[in-house]
Every structure is written in C-alpha cells, then in structure tokens.
Amino acid sequence: MMINIKNKLTPYQWLMAGLSIVSIFLIILDFAAVISIDQPSSKWFWVNSVIVVFFAIDYFHQLYEAKNKKQFFKTHIYDLLSIIPIGFLFVGLNVFNLSGLVSDLRLLRLIRLAGLMGKLKDIFHTNGLLYVIFFTIAFLLVGAEAFAITEHVSLDTAFWWALSTASTVGYDAIFGKTIPPHSIVGKFVTMIMMLLGIGVVGMLTSSITSYFMRRTNGPTTSRTHNNIELILKKLDELEEQNKNLAEQNKQMHNEIKELKNKREESETQKLKEWFEKRKERDNK
Incomplete structure (x- = not known):
C-alpha cells in the first residue's frame, strides 16, 4: 500500500527532501561542467557548502539528542554520508597545489550522492x-x-x-x-x-x-486494503463469538448433566428409603 505523502510528511521532511534534491542536481551539473561546486569563486560552491553545513548541524544535533547514540549511528548511515565535505577537500587540494587530483577524486561525490539518495528513500519510501x-x-x-x-x-x-x-x-x-x-x-x-x-x-x-x-492506483489500493482489513476484522469477531457460544454450550451441557445426576441420585435415595420403610413394616 502506497503512503499518502501529503498526509505523512512534515515541513521538516519536505525541507530535507528539497535540499537533498538540490544537492543531487548540483553534483550532476558539476559533472556535466554546467556549473562548478569545487571553486570558492562560484556561487554554487557556497550553495552546496551551506547545504552540507545545514545537514551536518541537523545530524549532530540529532546525535546529541539521541538516547542510544550507537543505534542512531547505525540507522543514520545515509545522513552521515550526505555530510562528507567533498567540496572543502577539493579546496584544500587546490591550496596545496594538488589541483590535478581534483578531477581524479571527483568520483568521491558518488559517496555523498549515495547518502542523499538514502535520505530521499527514507522520506518518500519509493520501493x-x-x-x-x-x-x-x-x-x-x-x-x-x-x-x-x-x-x-x-x-x-x-x-x-x-x-x-x-x-x-x-x-x-x-x-x-x-x-x-x-x-x-x-x-x-x-x-x-x-x-x-x-x-x-x-x-x-x-x-x-x-x-x-x-x-x-494508490487510493484504490488503499480502499481495497482497508476493506479487506475490515472483512478480516469481522471474521475475527465472528470467530470469537463462535468460540464464546461453544464455551457457553459446553457449560450448559455440564450443568444439565450435573442436574440430571442429582435427580437420579435423589430418585435412587427415595427408592432406597421406600424399601427400608417397607422392610421395617414387614418385620413388624
């Protein structure tokens, strides 16, 4: 059953999804040489850097608030990958006159790209x-x-x-x-x-x-699923009622049997008393 995104997503999730999509397009356009996100002289470098910093602040804030930090780390690997500062790494390479490595290490962006895709997967559940x-x-x-x-x-x-x-x-x-x-x-x-x-x-x-x-087909599938769940619920209720009726029938059967036994015992006792009285008369 598909999830109704409009009813489920919060404004925070929409913001994170929007920033992730922007980052993905920046990486692709950088590979296509339409823009550059490696040079501080480009405005797109700063747009990309601001998004990375925002994601980093969000990640470490959640890590700080998490009660089980080890579990949080395991379940938020995508968030961690999305804050790898590849752009700042390339700036450092240029500072140390290693600009020739920038093009060779450009594929490192695939690691961050995987993190961004993972964030979208957790938000939209696209199967x-x-x-x-x-x-x-x-x-x-x-x-x-x-x-x-x-x-x-x-x-x-x-x-x-x-x-x-x-x-x-x-x-x-x-x-x-x-x-x-x-x-x-x-x-x-x-x-x-x-x-x-x-x-x-x-x-x-x-x-x-x-x-x-x-x-x-999501709405139709959702209604069909809800109808099936309702039918199954009714069947469970009927099954429970049948069990209760069977238990009541068993209890009534036991009570009738008990009453019948008591009645037979009472008649036997009366018959025994009658024989004893007659025996006493005969002896007199």
Whole structure:
C-alpha cells in the first residue's frame, strides 16, 4: 500500500527532501561542467557548502539528542554520508597545489550522492526507485570518468559522451561529431556503455513508469486494503463469538448433566428409603 505523502510528511521532511534534491542536481551539473561546486569563486560552491553545513548541524544535533547514540549511528548511515565535505577537500587540494587530483577524486561525490539518495528513500519510501536512479547516475558518472582518463578528454565532454552512448542517441547526433576511442581501455569502456546502457536506461524508464502507476492506483489500493482489513476484522469477531457460544454450550451441557445426576441420585435415595420403610413394616 502506497503512503499518502501529503498526509505523512512534515515541513521538516519536505525541507530535507528539497535540499537533498538540490544537492543531487548540483553534483550532476558539476559533472556535466554546467556549473562548478569545487571553486570558492562560484556561487554554487557556497550553495552546496551551506547545504552540507545545514545537514551536518541537523545530524549532530540529532546525535546529541539521541538516547542510544550507537543505534542512531547505525540507522543514520545515509545522513552521515550526505555530510562528507567533498567540496572543502577539493579546496584544500587546490591550496596545496594538488589541483590535478581534483578531477581524479571527483568520483568521491558518488559517496555523498549515495547518502542523499538514502535520505530521499527514507522520506518518500519509493520501493526501490531511488536505488535504480542512483545506479543509473553512478553508471554514467563512472563511465564518463573512465573515458575522460583513458581518452584524455575533458570531463564534461566525457559526461555528455556517456549520456549519449548509454541512451543510444550518439554524441555526433548532439554535437555533429564523434569521439572514437583510441586506447584499449577506452574501447572496453565504450563497449560496456553500449552493451549495458540500453538495459540501464530501460530499467530506469520501467521503474519510473511502475512508480507512477502505483501512485495513480494508490487510493484504490488503499480502499481495497482497508476493506479487506475490515472483512478480516469481522471474521475475527465472528470467530470469537463462535468460540464464546461453544464455551457457553459446553457449560450448559455440564450443568444439565450435573442436574440430571442429582435427580437420579435423589430418585435412587427415595427408592432406597421406600424399601427400608417397607422392610421395617414387614418385620413388624
């Protein structure tokens, strides 16, 4: 039975869900080189950082308020992953003249992406849809990173190549040119993207369709479930009444049997007394 989100979610949960979705889009757009969340000179860096700080304050506040901190830590792994300060790590690398590692370590954002997807899963209860979305995004980002490293192209070019290859559109259909792989590893990555891309995109499409169908049929399913629960409750009540009637019948049977035994004993006693009296008369 699907959960009625409008009736269940609190304003706090809507806020956390909205910030998580914004963070997910920032990570994807950063990979596509539409924006940058690695450079303090970009406003999107500060937007992303403010969200991370907000999540961190919320997480540690809940951890402080939790009675069982060990249990809280185990059940809030996604919240912990979502506050990993990847952006500040990249700033530190740039400060120490290690900017070349930024592009190589960009896939670390997948860890935070997994945490953000987990937060949404706990809020919306989408029955596995978010797992499929995360797997699709991770598949595209890992493929783009591998192609960028092996073919020595920019990450944004590799990202659009991965997206067009997995969706079977073709990079040349978008930009009017092709990017043929030259290295063995690049050819292997291309083959994987072509073979698995169709299945991944198809799985994502079918999962989204199935989710919206469940949402559409949710009210009907809910009413049907409630009717079944009502019928089962009535059947339980009837069964309990039958048990009570059977117990009462058994008790009445025992009482009748007891009365019958007492009556037989009384008649036997009267008959015995009559014989004794007659015997006494005969003796006289």
